[in-house]
Amino acid sequence: MRANCFRRAVGACSIVVLLVPSSWSCARGEPFVLDAADFAHYVHKFNSLDNAAGVSAPADGAVPNEKAWDWMQANVPLFSCPDAQLEQTYYFRWWTLGKHIRRTPHGLVLTEFLEPVGHAGPYNTISCAYGHHLAEGRWMRDRRPLDEYTHFWFRSGPNGGPAEHFHKYSSWAAAALYDRYLVTLDREIIVDLLDDLVADYEQWEVERQRPDGLFWQYDVRDGMEESISGSRTVKHIRPTINSYMAANARAISQIATLAGRRDIADRFHAKFETLQAKLVDALWDPDARFFKVRFEDDELSDAREAIGFVPWMFDLAGPEHAAAWLQLNDPAGFSAPRGLTTAERRHPDFRSHGVGTCEWDGAVWPFATSQTLNGLANLLRGPAQPHVTRSDFFSALQTYARAHAKDGKPYIGEYHDEMTGDWLITGPKAARSRDYNHSTFCDLVIGGLVGMVPSADDTVEVDPLLPAKKWEWFCLDGVPYHGRLLTVVWDRTGDRYHRGAGLAVWADGREVARQETLGRIVANLPPNVASE
Numbered sequence: 001m002r003a004n005c006f007r008r009a010v011g012a013c014s015i016v017v018l019l020v021p022s023s024w025s026c027a028r029g030e031p032f033v034l035d036a037a038d039f040a041h042y043v044h045k046f047n048s049l050d051n052a053a054g055v056s057a058p059a060d061g062a063v064p065n066e067k068a069w070d071w072m073q074a075n076v077p078l079f080s081c082p083d084a085q086l087e088q089t090y091y092f093r094w095w096t097l098g099k100h101i102r103r104t105p106h107g108l109v110l111t112e113f114l115e116p117v118g119h120a121g122p123y124n125t126i127s128c129a130y131g132h133h134l135a136e137g138r139w140m141r142d143r144r145p146l147d148e149y150t151h152f153w154f155r156s157g158p159n160g161g162p163a164e165h166f167h168k169y170s171s172w173a174a175a176a177l178y179d180r181y182l183v184t185l186d187r188e189i190i191v192d193l194l195d196d197l198v199a200d201y202e203q204w205e206v207e208r209q210r211p212d213g214l215f216w217q218y219d220v221r222d223g224m225e226e227s228i229s230g231s232r233t234v235k236h237i238r239p240t241i242n243s244y245m246a247a248n249a250r251a252i253s254q255i256a257t258l259a260g261r262r263d264i265a266d267r268f269h270a271k272f273e274t275l276q277a278k279l280v281d282a283l284w285d286p287d288a289r290f291f292k293v294r295f296e297d298d299e300l301s302d303a304r305e306a307i308g309f310v311p312w313m314f315d316l317a318g319p320e321h322a323a324a325w326l327q328l329n330d331p332a333g334f335s336a337p338r339g340l341t342t343a344e345r346r347h348p349d350f351r352s353h354g355v356g357t358c359e360w361d362g363a364v365w366p367f368a369t370s371q372t373l374n375g376l377a378n379l380l381r382g383p384a385q386p387h388v389t390r391s392d393f394f395s396a397l398q399t400y401a402r403a404h405a406k407d408g409k410p411y412i413g414e415y416h417d418e419m420t421g422d423w424l425i426t427g428p429k430a431a432r433s434r435d436y437n438h439s440t441f442c443d444l445v446i447g448g449l450v451g452m453v454p455s456a457d458d459t460v461e462v463d464p465l466l467p468a469k470k471w472e473w474f475c476l477d478g479v480p481y482h483g484r485l486l487t488v489v490w491d492r493t494g495d496r497y498h499r500g501a502g503l504a505v506w507a508d509g510r511e512v513a514r515q516e517t518l519g520r521i522v523a524n525l526p527p528n529v530a531s532e
Helices: 036-053 065-075 084-099 127-137 144-155 173-184 187-192 194-208 239-259 262-283 306-313 319-327 366-380 390-402 427-433 442-449
Strands: 006-010 013-017 078-080 101-104 107-110 459-462 473-481 484-491 502-507 510-515 521-524
Touching: 036 065, 036 078, 036 084, 065 084, 078 084, 084 101, 084 127, 084 390, 084 442, 107 127, 107 144, 127 144, 127 173, 127 366, 127 442, 144 173, 144 194, 173 187, 173 194, 173 239, 173 473, 187 194, 187 239, 194 239, 194 262, 239 262, 239 306, 306 319, 306 366, 319 366, 366 390, 366 442, 390 442, 442 473, 459 502, 459 510, 502 521, 510 521
Parallel strands: none
Antiparallel strands: 006 013, 078 473, 101 107, 459 521, 473 484, 484 502, 502 510
């Protein structure tokens, strides 16, 4: 049953915490396996550190620190695992996301920076992070923040059209919206946006498409300033925007199919297939075995950069391209002690552009790490290949989790040194980087490590990327999915959670799948008894 556990007024708007089925106690917010009280200490710690630092929440913030734990209990899946740092980072990232939910006259929005920045639009909004926000936020039980945020971007501008600063940055908006639909099955919102998405795509064709059908972008408008291959003024053909636009075309086709708009579905599927082929043909370097930037003069860059992994984020690369991932663990490639670099370390221009002006010439950006690990997850769930393993995903995620620290305290910023882990925005700009919201982490835990693989049919697939012998146990509890709340438990012996040994999945408290070993498991969901 869908119920409102509480409603808190936020000026003209309110946050409604909902989707608490009958298998939960609404009064206590009690999950199926885990006890929420066991994790409250994380939020108390985060709040106390803010207080000690004299950090105040934005005046228009919808989730102030003193309400953060109430909001998290009602909205986010609980997670328990043997890695204390990874577990803390999971809750830290939900806590920071809540701080970025803001009230506006147009409804709730999410921000990238807590403090005002000069390149933002109204209400400090920046479109560059929209895809990340949808990926992370799709696992919240309250759909309203992302619903209103989406309508802000598409319908708060002149004459009810898109916000004027929406096209300031490249975006995989349609693809991210469809991926969210696979979790919520909320057909109404994306079908209602179909014409907006078509108009958005066609505007990108006007603004950024070349006569040959490929798309160009300045690196700064990809949100990736000061890169080895890029330029703030030159129209290079980049793996980023071309991957985004191919994925957007495919998503629009899928949404049009849901809407029964066959003409649009066919037209955009053709766009998808054409652009995917052009991307591979133009940007794959067979000698370097990597996707690269192609310059305006038609030459390929001589640098491998992390953006070359982006095609895998959207399943655009083929098995014949998998050798690119050899660079992931190569110390001369992208592997560094404190994270995955944004350019190959062997390149003579690695870390050559200075520090403090948003350099993408090698330093570690959580933005890029998120994209790379999403791509790696897709690769690992695809055809077998000999280049990388689930252990590589696990190791990279652990390193990423440990990077969330500054002076021994939880922290997320813009980018950091690949050797020391020191965050590289210092001086007057350092305050703006605190709690930076331009990457994902919880989505990588839920969809990657634990392995929730959303689909459009009424099944649940769990395919953990956790290597079989790494952990004896973990639990993800209260995951909203297709109108149910799911619980995933791995307990090798059954002694940790006392719910039986092995890997098991429950939907609204009803067991739907179980097996002895840690691996892919698929099951039909029970009837959805939730009512509107």
